[in-house]
Amino acid sequence: MELSGGQIVVQCLKDEGVEYLFGYPGGAVLHLYDAIFHQDDVKHILVRHEQAATHAADAYARATGKPGVVLVTSGPGATNAVTGIATAYMDSIPMVVISGQVPTAVIGSDAFQEVDMVGITRPCVKHNFLVKDVKDIAETMKKAFYIATTGRPGPVVVDIPKDITDPNVKVTYKYPKKVKIRSYSPATKGHPGQIKKAVDLLLHAHRPMIYSGGGVVLGEASAELTEMTRLLNYPITNTLMGLGAYPATDKQFVGMLGMHGTYEANLAMHESDVILAIGVRFDDRVTGKLAEFCPHAKIIHIDIDPASISKTVKVDIPIVGEVKLVLKQFLNEIKEHKKKPSKKALEAWWSQIEQWRDANCLEFDRDSEQIKPQAVVEELYKITKGEAYITSDVGQHQMYAAQFYHFDKPRRWINSGGLGTMGFGLPAAIGAKLAHPDADVACITGEASIQMCIQELATALQYNTPVKIINLNNRYMGMVRQWQEFSYESRYSQSYMDTIPDFVALAEAYGHVGIRVEKPEDVRPALEKAFALKDRTVFIDFMTDRTENVYPMIESGKGHQEMTLRVAPGTPLDRELA
């Protein structure tokens, strides 16, 4: 087949089985857009800002496991995409971003809309390419998809100068079936000797903990994780990124750990003698003060990226490998091992954990006359039967979502954990809805975050992606205000805006349905109404309690054992709230 560069790019996407391309046109990619015009296998989703293209593609990837694909023009188009690329990078999301570049002849001359995209994105991509010859496009695209989706996934940028896509220059096209990159060979199985040692240690534990994260979701290893955890009857906690990889409604699940994790999860980590860490990266939001992290534990760590192992916390048994394969090895080894977990020790451990659970650390005032944000998420959970795809923005609302929507399945919880990018939620919801048109998709957001990509309401209308926007409107950058209360004697420096738009009118202006909810008793009916409107995007503006804070909390510089609870264990709930 003789094709031009522009046609080749599009043909590569077809050959990769790409369903959606999220993008925004401009001078440097016009040849490419013309090639897109002539086909309809790859559906182009026109966003309203390039950042949203990357978030929507990213969420499509999180919701499906398939890579998200983005197309932006050079210069401002490319720089607008950078936040989304960094967001995907921090959470290890497979994504291929094609950016236009000025013609090769003028690269380096400060040409119109020229930026060094390869240079700008170098620190926030898994890899990037500048294509300098039309003959290299197909192989480069294949490499980009291969690198983005294998090993520890991540975004890959392919920067293509305009002349390389010239419709008048045609070359023979053949999409390579496979590429080999001599310097890149992702890990597969774990080292059998290490696994033997690890299983032996695990089975001799008295106070074991399983601490699993995003790697289990990315590595499609939920089933193996669940089987192993049940077989052992050990307690399990998930990171923010790991939620859903183990069913949250299961009794062995002790909740999320870390800064806003549960009391039981954090204390169990602190007291544990053997921790099995699976697809996690010992992030500072999880560990708290490093010097006090899990002082009694021997740690086993399974991860595909050797650089994640012993990066912040030195571990005792490292296992490099693909989580699904390694957990299969674990399962075999556990089943064959003579030693079984000590019943007596486990009973004592579980009874200790139950005591911590009794602190009821997530409880909040259910009789309040104001709408509690937690109550909204609880109702949302009930109405959607825990089956919805939930995206979120960044702030208190994100934590309430993580704490009160109990994810039983992986890929249902879509949020920016590593970069914490406000503005992620709405475009992400659009990406998730495109991926799963028949599922309920809701975006839990705050009045500050939603305004960072609010323009995507137009995209939602154009492509008929009826998502439900759950705006927990506390008239504050709540998360910032909370920190200012804890650490700056409540000096609320710039953490509120007194010109919040009328979101109901705004939603309607964009052609959607807007609902405002001001009383607790109206929460459920409003949600019911919104989800009954199957084919409409509904923006529900919940006027929530302005003063509510996220508990429990590990304040900065403290360890797991020093959690701040809303009320001290054993005291009646209304004391602190009065």
Place this chain on the structure above:
Amino acid sequence: MRHIISILIENEAGALSRVAGLFSARGYNIESLTVAPTEDITLSRMTLVTRGNEEVIEQITKQLNKLIDIVKLIDLAETSHVERELMLVKVKTSIESREEIKRLSDIFRGKVIDVTNNSYVIEMTGASDKLDAFVNALDESSIIETVRSGPTSMSRGEHGLHL
């Protein structure tokens, strides 16, 4: 501790900046870095000298290995190795000092490779501390300029860093 990391890297535009960028982004220090193509022109060999405790060096080698363009690397501090650095020094000379400078250079096995009425360029290779010693032995006010390549290094014995 000082570590010499020897790296085989794809001989491609931008590969060097990936390494340099990694060091600055993650706050690792680079004491010196040399790079040039090998006998296989698709590959470059890089010698990088850095300092850090065991954990830092472990992260450095792991992060370097993650770069797609890096084919192979070895931390030479872990093996017995040889190390050479090239230095050129330009010194002021006068009728009285010429002989003395030449003699000093000979002691350090230097070679005078350029001579004018009032200057020498001396070429010297050796371990970095030998080059330091020579510079220290010179009268400071006589030095016009120095340029050093930074160390290059390989392991002793029959094994080598190759594909």
